[in-house]
Amino acid sequence: MSGAGGPAFKDVDFSKSIQTPPDSPGKPKSKFTHKKTESWSKHFQNGNRRDGSWASVENKMAIPTSPGSHNTIEVPALRSPDADASQYMHNLSVSPSQKERRLSRNSFGAALPIPRSKRQSRLSSVTFPDVQEALRNASKESQRPGMPPIQPTREILVSQVQDVQSDKVKLAKNMAFVFDIDGVLVHGDRLIPEGKMVLDMLNGNNQLGIKIPHIFLTNGSGKPELARTEQLSKILQNPVNTEQFIQSHTPMRALAEYYNTVLVVGGEGYKCREVAEQYGFKDIIVPNDIVAWDESIAPYRVFTDEERASARPRDFSKVNIDAIMVFSDSRDYATDMQIIMDLLVSENGRLGTVAKDPVSQRIPIYFSQGDFLCPTEHPHPRMSQGAFRIGLEAMYKAHTGVDLERVVYGKPELATYKYADEVIASWMDVLHGEERIPENIYMIGDNPASDIVGGNMYGWNTCLVRTGVFQGGENDEENPANFGVFANVWEAVTAACRKQLGDDFKFKWDDRVNPVLHGNQSAIH
Structure with missing residues (x-):
């Protein structure tokens, strides 16, 4: 479980050998601390050498430095420099262990700079022109000289219900969801129906009429954030804001x-x-x-x-x-x-x-990013950027005789999760005026080797769904989801909400609700 007041990461949590790049002069530290998890520390403590030692770092990739930088945070890469291609040079196995693959992702000692919060995006938010125009017209009609504007009925009801059920509201603001996209909410350009149901509910179609914080964390890439969020908004039939959206790049x-x-x-x-x-x-x-x-x-x-x-x-x-x-x-x-x-x-x-x-x-x-496989509209996952990288590493080693040192972003790299924390806190400020990280964060993913292992190591609650890469048994053997395996995203999110908000929490708003009766009358399950 991820606690906002938990201890910050320290070098010793990962390995005594890691040397974190010194902060540049005048560079303020991030305002948020990030949670240490025993599993992450233990996972990387012995590197991936058979004798348990870290590989030599004499020729490690140079750490970028920028003394005048004030807008980035530098996160040390936590990987051995041994390339993934090494195993292919002697044993041409087409299915190496996912565990071995993730143990040898990055050049040890290199730095992964990430943007500092708050995120200064040059991209505007996604809006729906017809809805915005209707709101503007309603606002004009509600303007009365010398009188306050007329509030829409639903807003009044929501405010009253939330006042009555303030304890539940507090719990709802202390949880957040992090969604992978492909294989969880969509298959390519095709909607997974439960994805729309989940976003409807989290965007206010619930007992409290409250927006429950959620962001999107995908290893997908290749388009500007605005273009991708506009595309997702149309598919999911829900607004997706660029400020709650993280692609691999x-x-x-x-x-x-x-x-x-x-x-x-x-x-x-x-x-x-x-x-x-x-x-x-x-x-x-x-x-x-x-x-x-x-x-x-x-x-x-x-x-x-x-x-x-x-x-x-x-x-x-x-x-x-x-x-x-x-x-x-x-x-x-x-x-x-x-x-x-x-x-x-x-x-x-x-x-x-x-x-x-x-x-x-x-x-x-x-x-x-380093995913070997990616779910698409094809019935079987397709090879992704990780396959390209492994091929390149094999070429480089065959040509030079040495492993290629490189830096890989994306899940399950620590830097991606630190950045997600920054975005969650910023999005909490947008929704509820509270710039903080909720205590209960749920990662919903379909790929055990990226979504689940990264979330587990970062201390999040992880939910594995069966609508994408994972098609296995009761749970993944190497990277088991710690909160459970679910048929789809709706089942995962509603299970998490019941745990945090109670078994009586209703997943649909009803305009017939009567706040005098404590918000319970006619509420629909």
């Missing part, structure tokens, strides 16, 4: 303070370039720009006139690329892997060069 906006010229990889068309621009990156290159400059760099690519016309070529033999950002799934493995490999063995990120010591001169590479 959302925390990577913090990296704009550390790197100037970056290669951004993945996604459809140029949508990830648009994402990077909104995050504040100054000089953004995508693979199409490089192919337009020199088509021979990708010998198997058929480059169309339309792609050439939309690209931004220049002489990349004179450009130093500071870092590689894989924001989303690659749409062209051959081209993207070739260009990334060229940069990883280059001299300080300059194409057309080969470094004398590619390890020490290697530029950093960041991945927005």
Whole structure:
């Protein structure tokens, strides 16, 4: 259980060897403390070496530093530098243990900067024009000279019910839900019906008429947050605000303070370039720009006139690329892997060069998430960004003889959960004017290797649903959900609400309710 007043994380909680990057001069610490969990500490204490020792960190990835930065928090990566591809170089198993995969995700000692709360988004909230227009008209009609505006009947009833049931209101404000999206609320662009039911209830269609805090935490990526929330709002038939929404690459906006010229990889068309621009990156290159400059760099690519016309070529033999950002799934493995490999063995990120010591001169590479599988509209989960990364690691090791050091964001990485805490507290302020982290947080997910293991290690209550990746028995054997396994998201959320608010809590609002009778008359279960 996650307590707002719980102790903050300390280096010793994870490993005595971890060296947290020092705060930059003048950099205020985050206002929120984050909960230590015994399982997280224990999980990473021995690294993933057979002898229980951490691997050498002599050639670890350089930690980005920005003395003038005031808008980011640096979270140390808690992974050994051994690459996931190591097991493939000697044993070509197609299904390595999920446990081993997550134990070797990040370069030990690297830092994952995340944005500091409050989140200063350049993206506006999702609104429904017809509803907003109706509210404006109603407001005009209710204006009476010298008199207060007329309140809608429901608002009066809700206020009275909440006054009468203040104890339940307090409990409702002390819980929050964190939803994975794909496989929990939707399958691609197709609604899971229980997803709409849940959001209707959490957005006020309940006994108290109260909005119960909830955010969305997905390893999905590839679009600007506003475009994704608008899409989700239409599918779920409920408003989804950008300020309660975290994609796998959302925390990577913090990296704009550390790197100037970056290669951004993945996604459809140029949508990830648009994402990077909104995050504040100054000089953004995508693979199409490089192919337009020199088509021979990708010998198997058929480059169309339309792609050439939309690209931004220049002489990349004179450009130093500071870092590689894989924001989303690659749409062209051959081209993207070739260009990334060229940069990883280059001299300080300059194409057309080969470094004398590619390890020490290697530029950093960041991945927005590490999921191997992702639920889609296809009946079986499809390979995701993690598969691309493992393939790249195998290529790099075969080419250089050393493991590729890299940093991976997304679930189940600690930085993603710290950032989620910041967003939950900020969203609590928006809903209820209380900028704090509720004590009872429930993670609803379908992937045991990311949603559940991350939530468990962070001290959240975890609920595993059977509408996505997980199709197993009573619970996942390696990463069991600590609150339970449920048929769908509705069953998970209502079970959590009953635990926190009582078995008598009703999951639908009724305008016939009579506050004089303590809000119980005609309430519908």
